[in-house]
Amino acid sequence: MNLFMEVAASGKMISFxxxxxxxxLGYAVVFAGLLALMAILYLMGVFFKLRQKKRSExxxxxxxPAKQSAPEPExxxxxxxxxxxxxxxxxxxxxxxxxxxxxxxxxxMGKPLNELRFKSxxxxxxx
Amino acid sequence: MNIGEILxxxxxxxxxxxxxxxxxxxxxxxxxxxxxxxxxxxxxxFEPLLLVGIAxxxxxxNVSYFIGLRGDDALYHPNxxxxxxxxxxxxxxxxxxxVILKEGGFLDILYIGVKTGLYPSLIFLGVGAxxxxxxxxxxxxxxxxxxxxxxxxxxxxxxxxxxxFTGNQAASIGIIGGADGPTAIFLTTKLAPELLGAxxxxxxxxxxxxxxxxxxIMKLMTTKKERSVVMTQAREVSKTEKIIFPIVxxxxxVLLLPSTAPLIGCLMLGNLFRECGVxxxxxxxxxxxxxxxxxxxxxxxxxxxxxxxxxxxxxxxxIIGLGLAAFAVSTIGGLLAGKVMYRVSGGKINPxxxxxxxxxxxxxxxxxQIEGQKAxxxxxxxxxxxxxxVAGVIGSAIAAGFLLSVFGG
Numbered sequence: 001m002n003l004f005m006e007v008a009a010s011g012k013m014i015s016f017x018x019x020x021x022x023x024x025l026g027y028a029v030v031f032a033g034l035l036a037l038m039a040i041l042y043l044m045g046v047f048f049k050l051r052q053k054k055r056s057e058x059x060x061x062x063x064x065p066a067k068q069s070a071p072e073p074e075x076x077x078x079x080x081x082x083x084x085x086x087x088x089x090x091x092x093x094x095x096x097x098x099x100x101x102x103x104x105x106x107x108x109m110g111k112p113l114n115e116l117r118f119k120s121x122x123x124x125x126x127x
Numbered sequence: 128m129n130i131g132e133i134l135x136x137x138x139x140x141x142x143x144x145x146x147x148x149x150x151x152x153x154x155x156x157x158x159x160x161x162x163x164x165x166x167x168x169x170x171x172x173f174e175p176l177l178l179v180g181i182a183x184x185x186x187x188x189n190v191s192y193f194i195g196l197r198g199d200d201a202l203y204h205p206n207x208x209x210x211x212x213x214x215x216x217x218x219x220x221x222x223x224x225x226v227i228l229k230e231g232g233f234l235d236i237l238y239i240g241v242k243t244g245l246y247p248s249l250i251f252l253g254v255g256a257x258x259x260x261x262x263x264x265x266x267x268x269x270x271x272x273x274x275x276x277x278x279x280x281x282x283x284x285x286x287x288x289x290x291x292f293t294g295n296q297a298a299s300i301g302i303i304g305g306a307d308g309p310t311a312i313f314l315t316t317k318l319a320p321e322l323l324g325a326x327x328x329x330x331x332x333x334x335x336x337x338x339x340x341x342x343x344i345m346k347l348m349t350t351k352k353e354r355s356v357v358m359t360q361a362r363e364v365s366k367t368e369k370i371i372f373p374i375v376x377x378x379x380x381v382l383l384l385p386s387t388a389p390l391i392g393c394l395m396l397g398n399l400f401r402e403c404g405v406x407x408x409x410x411x412x413x414x415x416x417x418x419x420x421x422x423x424x425x426x427x428x429x430x431x432x433x434x435x436x437x438x439x440x441x442x443x444x445x446i447i448g449l450g451l452a453a454f455a456v457s458t459i460g461g462l463l464a465g466k467v468m469y470r471v472s473g474g475k476i477n478p479x480x481x482x483x484x485x486x487x488x489x490x491x492x493x494x495x496q497i498e499g500q501k502a503x504x505x506x507x508x509x510x511x512x513x514x515x516x517v518a519g520v521i522g523s524a525i526a527a528g529f530l531l532s533v534f535g536g
Contacts, residue, residue, distance in 0.1 A: 009292075009293050009295075009296060009319070009321065010212075010293065010295040010296060010318060010319040010320065010321060011293035011294045011295025011296060011318065011319065011534060012293055012294060012295075013288075013291075013293055013294070014288060014293075014294040014297075016288075016289075018294075019284075019285055019288040019289070019294075019297075020285065022284070022294075022533055023281040023282070023284055023285040024281070025529075026280070026281050026284070026526060026529045026530065026533075027277065027278065027280075027281045029384075029525070029529045030274050030277045030522055030525050030526050030529065031274045031275075033274075033380065033383050033384070033525045034270040034271070034273060034274040034518065034521065034522055034525070035270070035271070035274070036379070036383075037267075037270055037376065037379055037380070037521070038267040038268065038270040038271065040375060040379060041263075041264060041267035041270070041372075041375075042267050044264075044368060044371065044372075044375070045264070045265075045267065045362075045368075048365055048367070048368050049362075052365070114507060114509075115509075115510075117360070
């Protein structure tokens with residue numbers, strides 16, 4: 001028994017014209033498919049952004065008095081640190097403490113700090 | 128019978144005698160190649176999870192050739208698979224898994240999972256469960272880069288046809304440019320199974336070599352100013368959006384190209400397990416236990432297709448060359464789209480993230496991150512590059528679906 005006999009090539013040869021047409025059409029189909037998907041995702045995004053906006057508008061009046069008494073976020077000072085992304089809002093929290101809190105959270109989650117996104121850090125004062 | 132005759136008989140029946148039989152030298156070379164691949168997988172850590180399995184499968188099939196000389200003990204029988212594909216009237220083995228199960232060896236039986244497309248699809252289930260599509264949902268324009276980066280697929284397809292491959296074979300070679308191993312295996316098994324070993328090795332080797340292939344092209348195609356662009360944080364994606372996403376993509380892509388159903392369906396099911404929040408156990412199994420089991424089966428059975436007489440051909444060298452060209456052109460396609468988006472956005476999008484459109488999750492995104500930080504230490508592109516990166520997975524699945532529709536007939 002010949003275990004490794006030659007295997008015939010699958011399919012047929014195609015002409016130059018068919019070859020070019022298939023390549024162009026294939027690329028066009030991939031583009032068209034992903035562009036249509038992009039449009040769907042944009043529509044989805046618009047819908048969810050509007051929904052989010054409506055919700056936050058509904059919550060805002062109730063939350064307004066409480067917000068007035070809350071401390072103002074500190075402005076981020078100077079240039080961001082190397083490797084950082086975005087900004088963080090800090091409420092009565094010094095730089096060093098904020099950095100320490102973020103490092104502890106990253107360590108406990110077992111994820112690198114640069115893969116986490118911190119939106120704000122606020123000190124909760126005991127009454 | 129004297130001792131000399133006994134020793135001669137023992138040697139004649141041993142596998143070593145096979146080296147001196149017709150074609151035995153090819154198997155000897157393949158054993159050396161398997162050891163080299165094992166070195167690359169274990170020592171150089173080139174895609175070790177798959178390459179070690181593939182290399183060992185290659186070793187097993189070329190060693191078991193000698194066992195096969197004595198009878199039907201070979202682990203893998205390419206002739207059974209040739210008969211499986213032979214539509215000649217009266218051929219009982221044509222499309223008969225029963226014959227494979229009855230007469231096949233251990234690796235033949237494992238190979239059924241490749242042949243049916245089961246393993247690549249289940250790998251996609253695990254990939255879906257491990258992938259966060261958030262960056263793509265937050266910036267849907269990433270899909271343009273994912274689409275543009277399929278350029279290499281179709282140029283390599285075109286080139287492969289020109290140098291004498293059949294349409295089916297050219298389609299299988301082209302998909303190497305998608306930089307997506309399971310997709311390449313899935314398509315090749317359906318269209319040109321005789322090239323599976325060479326295509327799988329080319330696809331996984333180049334995926335492992337992305338940190339070496341892409342950076343020179345990235346530097347060549349972008350200016351320092353473009354590479355230094357710091358992108359702003361994308362919007363936050365709600366949980367509901369992440370749950371709806373896999374359902375929408377499945378409905379849309381499968382309706383568009385039904386042949387993508389096994390790959391896109393499994394990818395999105397895995398992602399739904401991850402995001403829906405009520406199937407944590409299934410998500411965990413898909414990401415870990417199932418993924419690992421299938422990786423073992425896939426690696427060893429793909430390696431089994433690397434029998435000497437099938438692998439040591441001029442076609443393999445052509446495939447290795449075309450695969451490299453496909454990767455490079457796909458990277459160029461992604462970068463070109465990135466440059467267009469840089470212009471259109473008024474310099475807000477770093478074109479380096481375009482090269483991540485070649486799938487190879489997350490390796491290609493990491494390369495964008497590294498090159499971005501080299502140009503500007505404050506640059507953090509990883510999450511931005513993950514958008515085109517996962518878009519590339521969907522793009523290569525659509526490209527595979529298209530080629531399967533055209534040539535799968």
